Amino acid sequence: xxxxxxxxxxxxxxxxxxxxxxxxxxxxxxxxxxxxxxxxxxxxxxxxxxxxxxxxxxxxxxxxxxxxxxxxxxxxxxxxxxxxxxxxxxxxxxxxxxxxxxxxxxxxxxxxx
Amino acid sequence: xxxxxxxxxxxxxxxxxxxxxxxxxxxxxxxxxxxxxxxxxxxxxxxxxxxxxxxxxxxxxxxxxxxxxxxxxxxxxxxxxxxxxxxxxxxxxxxxxxxxxxxxxxxxxx
Numbered sequence: 001x002x003x004x005x006x007x008x009x010x011x012x013x014x015x016x017x018x019x020x021x022x023x024x025x026x027x028x029x030x031x032x033x034x035x036x037x038x039x040x041x042x043x044x045x046x047x048x049x050x051x052x053x054x055x056x057x058x059x060x061x062x063x064x065x066x067x068x069x070x071x072x073x074x075x076x077x078x079x080x081x082x083x084x085x086x087x088x089x090x091x092x093x094x095x096x097x098x099x100x101x102x103x104x105x106x107x108x109x110x111x112x113x
Numbered sequence: 114x115x116x117x118x119x120x121x122x123x124x125x126x127x128x129x130x131x132x133x134x135x136x137x138x139x140x141x142x143x144x145x146x147x148x149x150x151x152x153x154x155x156x157x158x159x160x161x162x163x164x165x166x167x168x169x170x171x172x173x174x175x176x177x178x179x180x181x182x183x184x185x186x187x188x189x190x191x192x193x194x195x196x197x198x199x200x201x202x203x204x205x206x207x208x209x210x211x212x213x214x215x216x217x218x219x220x221x222x223x
Contacts (some may be wrong), residue, residue: 042119043213
């Protein structure tokens with residue numbers, strides 16, 4: 001069974017804080033993704049990575065950055081959290097680039113106050 | 114980039130009836146179309162997918178159809194059951210990124 005694990009289920013941060021969301025997968029997948037889920041907007045791609053130390057912008061990268069130092073770990077960074085970044089964040093991994101099943105983590109509900 | 118539109122946003126059906134959810138996509142190069150189910154409080158999980166070289170795929174009560182000419186694909190659930198209640202997302206892989214639709218909240222009425 002593929003496991004994608006996100007470090008926190010719930011987080012509450014203050015405006016202006018630097019926030020790290022961590023994601024680890026145990027299936028040796030090369031491809032990892034960060035999505036943001038908001039009601040009525042579906043899942044929107046923030047950043048993705050097809051290899052270690054590689055990153056590409058998704059559809060809504062503004063205000064975010066990522067880090068992938070090891071194959072199994074993909075981190076999402078909010079450099080200076082703002083209230084409009086309050087959302088559910090989902091990490092995913094897949095074997096082949098956007099051509100096979102994406103396995104999702106359990107999600108991190110981030111609230112910025 | 115890819116644009117995926119999904120309809121309806123909400124759908125209620127009587128238990129035992131069929132449910133149909135429709136999606137359209139914009140990138141003619143898309144060749145992989147998965148459907149995900151997300152139950153309340155849980156992560157999205159793949160329920161069925163289709164590739165561009167086939168027009169239809171079935172898995173028990175679930176089927177997906179693809180019309181590449183019209184750039185639309187649909188999810189069909191027959192003999193619906195209470196456990197089918199969830200949010201369903203379609204996706205397409207234009208520009209080598211999975212772009213998701215906005216979701217359909219399906220409610221099965223007992």
